[in-house]
Amino acid sequence: MSNHTKPSLLALQWAAYPHSHSNRKNLILHLATVPVFMAGTVTIATSPLTGAAAAIAGLVAMALAMAVQGFGHRQEATSPPPFRSKREALLRILAEQWITFPRFVATGGLGSKRRARQ
Numbered sequence: 595m596s597n598h599t600k601p602s603l604l605a606l607q608w609a610a611y612p613h614s615h616s617n618r619k620n621l622i623l624h625l626a627t628v629p630v631f632m633a634g635t636v637t638i639a640t641s642p643l644t645g646a647a648a649a650i651a652g653l654v655a656m657a658l659a660m661a662v663q664g665f666g667h668r669q670e671a672t673s674p675p676p677f678r679s680k681r682e683a684l685l686r687i688l689a690e691q692w693i694t695f696p697r698f699v700a701t702g703g704l705g706s707k708r709r710a711r712q
Contacts, residue, residue: 603685603686603689604689604693604694607686607689607690607694608694608697610674610675611694611698611703612698612703613672614667614670614672614673614674615670615695615698615703616670616671616672617666617669617670617671619666619669620663620666620667620669620670621666621704623662623663623665623666624663624666624695625699625704626662627658627659627662627663628659628691628695628696630655630656630658630659631655631656631659631660631691632691632692633652633655634651634652634653634654634655634656634659635652635656635688635691635692636652637649637651637652637655638652638653638656659691660687674686
């Protein structure tokens with residue numbers, strides 16, 4: 595990589611992901627809450643058709659998922675890097691929920707964590 599090429603958000607997140615997602619409790623919490631976050635996102639996106647109550651329900655679902663995941667992250671020996679701005683926080687959260695965690699699961703990240711503990 596040249597000095598002029600900045601790694602993408604997804605590349606940086608993917609490289610750090612196994613280090614900050616190795617605790618069994620954190621992984622179980624993510625398995626339970628990532629779908630809740632996704633449902634909340636879809637509910638907000640469709641709220642112009644379904645109404646303001648749907649938007650509020652979507653926000654509540656997303657906030658609860660983030661709170662539970664925050665608890666899970668505190669169980670880890672290595673924390674994810676802190677957010678540098680509100681924009682970065684939004685982008686990293688959306689990337690983790692919609693791309694990085696599903697990719698981690700799909701590529702066997704959960705299984706490799708289980709095998710590493712045995």
